[in-house]
Amino acid sequence: MPEGDTIYRTARALGRALTGKQITRFQTEYAQIARADDDQPFVGQTITTIEARGKWLLIHLSGGQILATHMLMSGSWHIYRPGERWQEPARNARIVLETADFQAVAFRVPVARIYTERSLLREAAIPKPEGDVLAGAFDAAAAIQRLQSHPDDELGPALLRQHVLAGVGNVFKSEICFLLGLSPFCKVATLSELELKQVVETAQRLLAASVLEDSGAQIVTYQGRKRRTTRKADPAESLWVYGRKNEPCRRCGTPIQRCLQGTNARSTYWCPVCQPLPS
Numbered sequence: 607m608p609e610g611d612t613i614y615r616t617a618r619a620l621g622r623a624l625t626g627k628q629i630t631r632f633q634t635e636y637a638q639i640a641r642a643d644d645d646q647p648f649v650g651q652t653i654t655t656i657e658a659r660g661k662w663l664l665i666h667l668s669g670g671q672i673l674a675t676h677m678l679m680s681g682s683w684h685i686y687r688p689g690e691r692w693q694e695p696a697r698n699a700r701i702v703l704e705t706a707d708f709q710a711v712a713f714r715v716p717v718a719r720i721y722t723e724r725s726l727l728r729e730a731a732i733p734k735p736e737g738d739v740l741a742g743a744f745d746a747a748a749a750i751q752r753l754q755s756h757p758d759d760e761l762g763p764a765l766l767r768q769h770v771l772a773g774v775g776n777v778f779k780s781e782i783c784f785l786l787g788l789s790p791f792c793k794v795a796t797l798s799e800l801e802l803k804q805v806v807e808t809a810q811r812l813l814a815a816s817v818l819e820d821s822g823a824q825i826v827t828y829q830g831r832k833r834r835t836t837r838k839a840d841p842a843e844s845l846w847v848y849g850r851k852n853e854p855c856r857r858c859g860t861p862i863q864r865c866l867q868g869t870n871a872r873s874t875y876w877c878p879v880c881q882p883l884p885s
């Protein structure tokens with residue numbers, strides 16, 4: 607599932623290809639977006655900014671409209687040169703946006719909406735820039751306060767609240783808890799100010815490392831990339847606990863456990879020895 611790092615890299619790649627460029631063709635499967643396009647055609651407008659906000663990707667147009675897409679579990683944006691073969695069937699394309707040099711295609715993106723700057727400010731579902739772990743405007747002290755405003759949450763589900771720490775997803779949730787030796791089942795209220803500060807700093811560090819440029823990075827067709835939280839280059843050793851049920855803990859050898867946690871029943875991985883539940 608895309609987490610904030612994936613959306614950030616997508617926004618960066620799309621931004622490089624499309625920012626400052628005029629839209630030459632636009633096509634969508636979404637009625638609301640097609641209506642907005644009828645009212646104020648996208649063709650002829652310039653793409654001014656492309657940004658990630660947590661798991662939302664925002665494309666700002668010179669006419670003031672903002673195309674917001676959310677990938678949920680299945681969606682992805684691809685970039686192609688004109689005439690390049692698509693890596694997904696055309697029937698999965700929900701939005702096609704073209705400039706003279708590139709085609710951007712949103713495949714199986716389940717949520718797409720049009721906003722204005724004003725309506726975006728009022729939209730509670732889309733995180734503000736200061737709430738996005740990867741944004742330059744991110745405010746760590748405010749993020750700690752937002753965590754503290756959910757004292758009865760268990761730490762695991764609290765980390766997935768997008769208005770608390772926009773960008774952290776299910777993989778990083780388990781990895782952050784392990785790295786700090788914190789049980790994902792401890793209540794936020796039981797954590798000290800210092801521990802919460804470390805939680806926020808670790809989230810920032812892991813996500814930032816995950817969006818570091820590959821050397822020689824350039825505009826390429828979007829590809830997913832494996833996440834890495836250990837310092838090992840071997841993909842089989844890239845994560846501490848996520849996806850490693852019953853495999854030995856990399857620190858103590860105890861079998862890693864997995865369960866479904868929180869109201870959304872998301873999988874959580876942890877080492878019961880390295881991450882004891884405070885009694």
Ligand SMILES: [Zn+2]
Pocket residue numbers: 855856857858859860877878879880881
């Ligand atoms: Zn362990």
